[in-house]
Amino acid sequence: MGPAEIAHGPMFIGFVFNAILYGIMITQCYLYSVTSKSDRLWIKLFVAILLIADTLNTVFNAMYLYDAVIIHFNDPKYLETANWVFATSPALTAIIAAMVQTFFAWRVKALTSNMWFVTAIMFFTLVGLFCGLGAAIGVGIVRNFIDIIKVRVVGIPWLVANSVGDVLITSILVWHLAGLKSGIAATDNTINRIIRVTVETGMCTSICAVVDLITFLVIPTGIHLIFNSALSKLYTNSLMSSLNSRATWSSRSDSSTPRSFVPVLNSSRSSQLSKNSKNIQGPKRPKQLLVHVESHEMRDWGDKKPEVNMAATNDVPPSIVDLRNNNPNPETRKLQWANEKQVGEAV
Numbered sequence: 096m097g098p099a100e101i102a103h104g105p106m107f108i109g110f111v112f113n114a115i116l117y118g119i120m121i122t123q124c125y126l127y128s129v130t131s132k133s134d135r136l137w138i139k140l141f142v143a144i145l146l147i148a149d150t151l152n153t154v155f156n157a158m159y160l161y162d163a164v165i166i167h168f169n170d171p172k173y174l175e176t177a178n179w180v181f182a183t184s185p186a187l188t189a190i191i192a193a194m195v196q197t198f199f200a201w202r203v204k205a206l207t208s209n210m211w212f213v214t215a216i217m218f219f220t221l222v223g224l225f226c227g228l229g230a231a232i233g234v235g236i237v238r239n240f241i242d243i244i245k246v247r248v249v250g251i252p253w254l255v256a257n258s259v260g261d262v263l264i265t266s267i268l269v270w271h272l273a274g275l276k277s278g279i280a281a282t283d284n285t286i287n288r289i290i291r292v293t294v295e296t297g298m299c300t301s302i303c304a305v306v307d308l309i310t311f312l313v314i315p316t317g318i319h320l321i322f323n324s325a326l327s328k329l330y331t332n333s334l335m336s337s338l339n340s341r342a343t344w345s346s347r348s349d350s351s352t353p354r355s356f357v358p359v360l361n362s363s364r365s366s367q368l369s370k371n372s373k374n375i376q377g378p379k380r381p382k383q384l385l386v387h388v389e390s391h392e393m394r395d396w397g398d399k400k401p402e403v404n405m406a407a408t409n410d411v412p413p414s415i416v417d418l419r420n421n422n423p424n425p426e427t428r429k430l431q432w433a434n435e436k437q438v439g440e441a442v
Contacts (some may be wrong), residue, residue: 099174101304102240103163109324110156116328117153120146123335130342145194149331152187155180156324175239182234185253188327189227192300193256195330196220200265203271213265216402219260226253240317248313256307258301265297292340296333303329 124146159180180243200216203209229249237245247437272290276283304323311319 099164100316101158101174102320103174105317106156106324107164107318108322110160112321113153113156113328116325117149120149120315120331120335121197121330123332123339124340127335128134128338130221131338134338138338141194141198142284142338144348145191145331145334148187148191148194152327153189156186159184165228175241177234177238177243177435182231184231184324185227185234185369186231188323189224189231189253191327192227193220195226195334196223196260196264198258198334199268203264203267207267207271209248212263214261216260216267219256219263223253223256223260226250226256229253231371234294244311251308254304254311258304258308261297261304262351267300268293268297289340291338296336300333302328356364398442 096101124142136272159178162178162180163174197220200213203216204213209398226249230246230253233246233249234243237243261368269290276286285413289325303326307319307322310322
């Protein structure tokens with residue numbers, strides 16, 4: 096096995112996945128900027144900071160690979176050691192994971208108002224954050240890739256805490272959303288879509304963290320770097336996928352979901368759920384169609400046939416002719432058309 100195959104081969108494969116997911120992240124951020132203009136300012140800033148951290152992660156990974164494989168080509172001694180650029184990978188991954196889990200903790204708080212749930216999530220989030228930063232520091236101290244297994248004292252709690260936090264967030268959200276089902280088909284279908292997205296995004300990051308941990312402990316080479324390099328991008332894409340899915344849920348809910356349920360779909364307004372639930376609107380009243388009914392009063396003129404002034408027809412509908420101005424008999428002045436009646440029919 097060549098010197099570059101031990102760590103830099105898996106690292107390159109991981110970087111390929113990292114770059115692909117970064118491209119998806121860029122697309123997700125663009126979609127968010129188009130469809131979520133009404134979001135709160137702090138959420139927009141949060142997404143911007145997350146994108147910056149994600150960009151730095153990709154840039155630093157590319158810098159290290161270029162330095163190790165291109166600049167120090169045919170230098171096996173250099174390939175055996177890690178530098179500070181490589182140590183930024185676990186640090187940024189831990190920071191990004193903590194940011195995403197904190198956002199979902201806020202969502203749990205907004206939906207359930209249960210501080211015990213939030214406390215449990217934040218406990219594992221902080222454990223993962225500090226252990227991830229500790230792993231980055233440990234890599235800078237150990238430096239040799241062969242001895243990097245020594246970092247497991249903080250590496251194991253880091254990945255375990257991230258995985259448990261993801262499972263906890265997913266379980267709480269699924270449990271709460273399942274309790275919102277009311278038996279109405281349109282509402283239940285929307286809830287099922289939200290549950291499906293929640294499970295897919297939450298379990299994806301959890302499974303990747305578990306596989307990263309297992310390969311780190313079982314396989315002595317750097318195979319775990321394939322999963323570790325892509326882990327940060329899975330976190331950012333899971334969050335952006337959740338935010339962008341609101342546009343689809345809202346558009347479908349306009350035609351099939353009661354308006355009182357819409358705040359659940361939009362995380363930026365989910366804290367207003369308890370208030371909006373009191374103002375449940377019933378089905379919309381149909382538009383009214385106004386029907387004009389014309390009633391004509393007719394009399395027997397005998398042998399007389401009144402003349403019609405055709406000039407008068409220019410100012411009135413063709414079916415209505417004013418006979419009063421052309422009849423000198425005062426009695427004919429009593430002739431008039433009945434007033435127009437309006438009948439509204441609800442459609």
